[in-house]
Amino acid sequence: MDAAVFLDRDNTLIANDGDLGEPEDVRLLGGVPAGLKALHDAGFRLIVVTNQGGVARGRFTEDDVDAVHQRIAMLVDEGAGSRSLINRFYYCPYHPEAPLEEYRRDHPWRKPNPGMLLQAARDLHLDLKRCWMIGDQPRDVAAGHAAGCRTVLISEHGEAGAEPSPTGTAASFRKAVELILHSGTAPNGAAPTATKRPPRPAPDGPSAPPRTKRKGGTEVEGLRKAILDLTEEMRGEHLKRAEFTIFRLAAGMTQLLALLLAVLGLMQLGAGSTDVFMRWMAGAVLAQLMTIALLLADLKG
Ligand SMILES: [Mg+2]
DSSP states (O other), X not given: OBOEEEEOOBTTTBOOSSOOOOGGGOOBOTTHHHHHHHHHHTTOEEEEEEEOHHHHTTSSOXXXXXXXXXXXXXXXXXXXXXXXXXXXXXXXXXBTTOSSGGGBSOOTTSTTSOHHHHHHHHHHTBOGGGOEEEESSHHHHHHHHHTTOEEEEEOTTTTTTOSSOOSEEESSHHHHHHHHHTTTOOTTOOOOTTTTOOSSOOTTGGGHHHXXXXXXXXXXXXXXXHHHHHHHHHHHHHHHHHHHXXXXXXXXXXXXXXXXXXXXXXXXXXXXXXXXXXXHHHXXXXXXXXXXXXXXXXXXX
8 A cells, every 4th residue: 555645735735825727827836846756756646635615616617626737737747857746636626605506515525524535545545544644724634634644734833723733834845845754654765855865864864965975975085095005005015026026036146156156166176176166166255245235135125
């Protein structure tokens, strides 16, 4: 079963202090497309539930309501760069004191009754306990509460005596979205797109995104430094090993020369030539001294 956010329409998604029946008059409120996109990305289905008593009063028709809803859906998708972000619109055209008799009744869909939410739950297989209702009127809170949902009242004045009390209040739609996304109830459990939060919350809250970014930068910088240090170290080791080889190679060669001269000298001694023996041995001693000098140089290096 899915979770949804039920959305009041007038003065929650769009500016409307009167009866709005013209699609051209639709004006989205600030942050609405981005907020809806963030809720969608967090895994919520998005369902508008709105009382449209203007139909019952004869101000506009149900076809006008449909046209306005198509306009809202289009503007939201344009603003959010998405397709069909709002899953469904439900509206209640009835009013208990309507001049038009066909619409004169207190319908179970009319908020504060929860009928639209309950119908949506049946239509879309929603788990109402995991759903939220956002609205700007106490009747929105009451409808959400009656359906078993959590609720957010958009109000600059706190709860303002709303009965029942909402789960939370927010000064704007954007804040209401943040409240829901930070409540830990989102199906995807994460990442409000609109606020660019990291998948895992950092320990110090609101400053998390920049801090995380800096932390990430530091990690990359640290890794880069470690690689450079390692490269430098390997380069040093390589040079040291190369110097070691040159001195040791030279020392090895002079050592071999010293041994060769000593052997040749001894052969001359065996042949009875003492003078030649002394020259070969002098050469051998010289080669041996060179070997010692090379080894000392190697040790200093
Ligand atoms: Mg409203």
